[in-house]
Amino acid sequence: RFLVESLLAESRKRGAEPNVLETAYVNTIHASEQPAYPGDRDIEQRLRSIIRWNAMALVVRANKDFDGLGGHIATYQSSANLLEVGFEHFWRTASEDHGGDLVYFQGHASPGLYARLFLEGRLDLDTMDRFRREVEPGGLSSYPHPWLMPDLWQFATVSMGLGPLMAIYQARFMKYLGARGLTDIESRKVWAFCGDGEMDEPESLGALTVAPREGLDNLVFVINCNLQRLDGPVRGNGKIVQELERLFRGAGWNVIKLLWGSTWDDLLARDVDGKLQRRMLSAPDGEWQNYAATTRGGAYFREHFFGQDPDLLKMVEHLSDDDLMGLHRGGHDEAKIYTAYKAATEHRGQPTVILAQTIKGYGMGAAGQGLNITHQKKKLEKDDVKTFRQFFDVPISDEQMANLEYAKPGDDSPEIRYLNERRSALGGSYPSRRRHSEPLPIPQLNVFKKMLESSGDREFSTTSAFVRFLTQLSRDKALAPHLVPILADEARTFGMEGLFRQLGIYAPFGQRYEPVDRDQLMFYKEDHNGQILQEGINEGGAIASWIAAGTSYSNHGVPMIPFYIYYSMFGFQRVGDFIWAAADMQARGFLLGGTSGRTTLNGEGLQHEDGHSHLMAATVPTCRAYDPTFSYEVAVIMQDGLRRMYGEESENIFYYLTVMNENYAHPAMPEGAEEGIIKGLYLLEAGAGRAKKKRVQLLGSGTILREVQAAAEMLREDWGVTADVFSAPSFNELRRDGLAVDRRNLLHPEAEPERCWVQECLDGRPGPVIASTDYMKAYADQIRPWVQQRFVALGTDGFGRSDTREQLRHFFEVDRRWVTVAALKALADDGAVPKSTVTEAIQRYGIDPEKADPTTV
Numbered sequence: 001r002f003l004v005e006s007l008l009a010e011s012r013k014r015g016a017e018p019n020v021l022e023t024a025y026v027n028t029i030h031a032s033e034q035p036a037y038p039g040d041r042d043i044e045q046r047l048r049s050i051i052r053w054n055a056m057a058l059v060v061r062a063n064k065d066f067d068g069l070g071g072h073i074a075t076y077q078s079s080a081n082l083l084e085v086g087f088e089h090f091w092r093t094a095s096e097d098h099g100g101d102l103v104y105f106q107g108h109a110s111p112g113l114y115a116r117l118f119l120e121g122r123l124d125l126d127t128m129d130r131f132r133r134e135v136e137p138g139g140l141s142s143y144p145h146p147w148l149m150p151d152l153w154q155f156a157t158v159s160m161g162l163g164p165l166m167a168i169y170q171a172r173f174m175k176y177l178g179a180r181g182l183t184d185i186e187s188r189k190v191w192a193f194c195g196d197g198e199m200d201e202p203e204s205l206g207a208l209t210v211a212p213r214e215g216l217d218n219l220v221f222v223i224n225c226n227l228q229r230l231d232g233p234v235r236g237n238g239k240i241v242q243e244l245e246r247l248f249r250g251a252g253w254n255v256i257k258l259l260w261g262s263t264w265d266d267l268l269a270r271d272v273d274g275k276l277q278r279r280m281l282s283a284p285d286g287e288w289q290n291y292a293a294t295t296r297g298g299a300y301f302r303e304h305f306f307g308q309d310p311d312l313l314k315m316v317e318h319l320s321d322d323d324l325m326g327l328h329r330g331g332h333d334e335a336k337i338y339t340a341y342k343a344a345t346e347h348r349g350q351p352t353v354i355l356a357q358t359i360k361g362y363g364m365g366a367a368g369q370g371l372n373i374t375h376q377k378k379k380l381e382k383d384d385v386k387t388f389r390q391f392f393d394v395p396i397s398d399e400q401m402a403n404l405e406y407a408k409p410g411d412d413s414p415e416i417r418y419l420n421e422r423r424s425a426l427g428g429s430y431p432s433r434r435r436h437s438e439p440l441p442i443p444q445l446n447v448f449k450k451m452l453e454s455s456g457d458r459e460f461s462t463t464s465a466f467v468r469f470l471t472q473l474s475r476d477k478a479l480a481p482h483l484v485p486i487l488a489d490e491a492r493t494f495g496m497e498g499l500f501r502q503l504g505i506y507a508p509f510g511q512r513y514e515p516v517d518r519d520q521l522m523f524y525k526e527d528h529n530g531q532i533l534q535e536g537i538n539e540g541g542a543i544a545s546w547i548a549a550g551t552s553y554s555n556h557g558v559p560m561i562p563f564y565i566y567y568s569m570f571g572f573q574r575v576g577d578f579i580w581a582a583a584d585m586q587a588r589g590f591l592l593g594g595t596s597g598r599t600t601l602n603g604e605g606l607q608h609e610d611g612h613s614h615l616m617a618a619t620v621p622t623c624r625a626y627d628p629t630f631s632y633e634v635a636v637i638m639q640d641g642l643r644r645m646y647g648e649e650s651e652n653i654f655y656y657l658t659v660m661n662e663n664y665a666h667p668a669m670p671e672g673a674e675e676g677i678i679k680g681l682y683l684l685e686a687g688a689g690r691a692k693k694k695r696v697q698l699l700g701s702g703t704i705l706r707e708v709q710a711a712a713e714m715l716r717e718d719w720g721v722t723a724d725v726f727s728a729p730s731f732n733e734l735r736r737d738g739l740a741v742d743r744r745n746l747l748h749p750e751a752e753p754e755r756c757w758v759q760e761c762l763d764g765r766p767g768p769v770i771a772s773t774d775y776m777k778a779y780a781d782q783i784r785p786w787v788q789q790r791f792v793a794l795g796t797d798g799f800g801r802s803d804t805r806e807q808l809r810h811f812f813e814v815d816r817r818w819v820t821v822a823a824l825k826a827l828a829d830d831g832a833v834p835k836s837t838v839t840e841a842i843q844r845y846g847i848d849p850e851k852a853d854p855t856t857v
Contacts, residue, residue, distance in 0.1 A: 777795035
C-alpha cells in the first residue's frame, strides 16, 4: 500500500492524474480467495426454485382472478439468490441472545418474501390468495407496510430512495444507542437492498458521506444491478456499476463488486492478456441487457460479444450456445454472494456496498428476462409458465402447473427441515416486528407547574416554552436517558444552545479539538455519548434520525422520545414522503415546526414563511397537530403526547406542534381548560354583557389568537359588539372528531345523535363565528360543517414575503382590524348591524377597498 500510494503521489507531481476510484469490471474478491460455502447447495437450490415459483404464482394467481391488482415478478427473480443467502446464513432475528439485524428490503421484491414465509408456515393458502386485497382482514400488503402488517414488516421502503437514506441513519442511531449504553449493538448489522435504478433518487445518494464519516461498519448496502429501471436500461450508453463504484469509493465506502458467477472463473483465468476484461468493460449496459435476453440466445451473445475479437472467439469455441447463456452473473451465484457477504460483515471501520450484477426477470424466458417490459409483467401465458418450471426444475406436476398451484413440500421433507433449521440457528423467522415495549414513567402535568402559571410582565415565545418543557424533562432521571433532541443546525435560532453543554452533541469519535467558544458557558460540546443529534443543514437526515428514534421501541426494544425542531416551512413540505413513511412504520415522537406561520417570521420572506404545514399534517392519519399560543397549552399538549405515546396506552401516533419566535406575556391556564386544549377548542374569554343580537364568537390560534383578543376589545369599544374569544389549538383535531361523530351517527340512524366537540362548544352561542389563523383559510375552514352559525375563516393564503409582523398581518388580512371588519360584515349579513357600519369600520381602520388580493401579488 505504501509503495502504491507513493507511486500515485509521485505521478501527480509529474502531472498525471490516475483514476483511483474505479477498478476493473470484474469481481473484487478473486476466486482463489473464496471461502468454502457453509450450506447444502443442492437443498438451497431446490428451496430457491420453490420460492421463486411461489413468488411468481402469487402474482399471476392474483391477477388471474382479479384483473388489474398488479404486482411484480421480475424484481424478486433477479434478487432471489441475494436474499436467500442472507436468510440462510446471515440475518439474525431479535432474541434473548441477539438484538437482531435490520434489513431494508426492496419493496418490489415482496412476493418472494411472502413465498418464503408460506414455506415457513407463517402464511397460509387463504392468505396467499389475498395478495393485494387488504380491505378485508388477512390480506397481503402489496409492499412492505408495517401499518397494514404490524407483526411482519419493519420498514416502509417502496417509495424508492427512502430506504437507503433511512438505513444510513438507522445504522448511525444504532451506534448512538450503543455509545449511550442503552442497548447492545455488538454484531448487529443494518442491510439495505436497493435497485441500481433507485440510486438515481437524490435521497439514495444524498447521505453517502455520512456513513464513512461516522464509521458505520455496521451498515451494508446491496445494490441489485440488474441494469434496468422500470421502463428501460439504467445506463444504456454507460456502465452503472462503474459509476456507482466511483461514487461510493469517493465517499469513503468499502466497495465489493460481485459481477460474475463461477461459470466465468475459467474464462477469466485464461484471460492472460486482459482482452476479455477489456471487452467486458467496453460493452455498455444496453449491450449486456441484450446478452441477457433469451430471445437473443447464445448465438447472438457469441457473435456480438466474443465475435469482436478472434482471440475471444477462440476462447469460447469449446462452449455451446447454451453454455454461453449459462455464464451467470454474480448475483445469481450463491457461493460468490456468500463470499461478498462474509467479507462485508467482517470489514471494520467503513460501511460496505456490494454491487451485485443480476438479470431482471431471471428465469422468465421470452416473457420477460432482460426485457424492458419485465417490470410491469404480472401475467404469464401457459408456455411461459412451463418454461419457468423447466428452467428452475420446480417439483410440481403438469396438473399443478396448469392450475398455478403453490409448491410446498411436507414438513418432514429435507427442504423444509433445512429451511427451519437455518432460521432456528439465526434466532427464528425473519422479518418479524416487535409491536410494543415497556411503558415509560410519564410525569404528571403538575410537574410543569411554572408553565401553567402567568408569566407576569415577562415575555417569551412558545419556542422558549418548548425549550423549558424539554429542559424540565432532561432533569427527570427516569425519562432523561430516552430523550433524543434533533436539530438541523438551528439550535441557536430556537434558543436551544443551552443544551449543548448540558446534554452534549453526539460525536462517534468525541471532540478532537478545542471549541472556539470554550470559555463561554454554553460552548459547543461534542461527546462520544452525547445526547443531541446535530445533523447540520440536512432536513432529510434529521427526519431519518427522527424515524430511527421514533421506531426504536420496535426495532431495538428501547423506547426513545425524539424531538425534532426545524423551520416549519422545511418540515412537511420538504420531507413529506419521509413523514408518510414514518406514519406507516408507526413512529412516535414530536415534530416541532419553529418560527411557524406566514406572518410570524418577519424579515425572512417567501421561502421561509409557512402557512400550510397544518394542512399537510392533516393528510397523515397518525399525526396530532397543534398550533398553541400560550405556555400552558404547550405543556398540556406535550404532556398528553408523552402519556399517549409512551405511557400505558402506547398509541402509534406522533405530534406536530408549531411554535413561534414572537415574545409576549403568557396568562395562567384557565381552570378546566385541559380537555378543550387537547380536543382543539376552549373558551378563553367570555365577552361581557348578555346581548344576543350584537354578539360574535371569535376563534384563533398561535400568535394570531392575540390579534383576535385585540379585535374583541375593538369590537366592544368601537362598535358595542360583545365577543367571546375561543382558543383553537387544533382545527385538525376538531375536524377529525367531527368526521368520527358524523360517521357514528350515519351508521346508527335510530340512536340518539352524538355531538362533536365543535358543536359542544359553539351550538347555542349567539352570533356569527369568525376564525383567524396564521395559516391558509382552509385550515380553519375544516370545521365549517359543524358550525350552525354564519362562519367566516380568515387566513394567510398566498406567498410569504418579508416585512414587519404588523404589515404582514395587514397584508394577509388576518390582524385585529380585519377580524373586526369580518365580524361586523357577518353581523350585517345577519341583519344585526347596518351595512354602513362595515363601510365606516373599513374607513376608520384605513383599509383600502381596492387593496390587491394577497393570493395574486
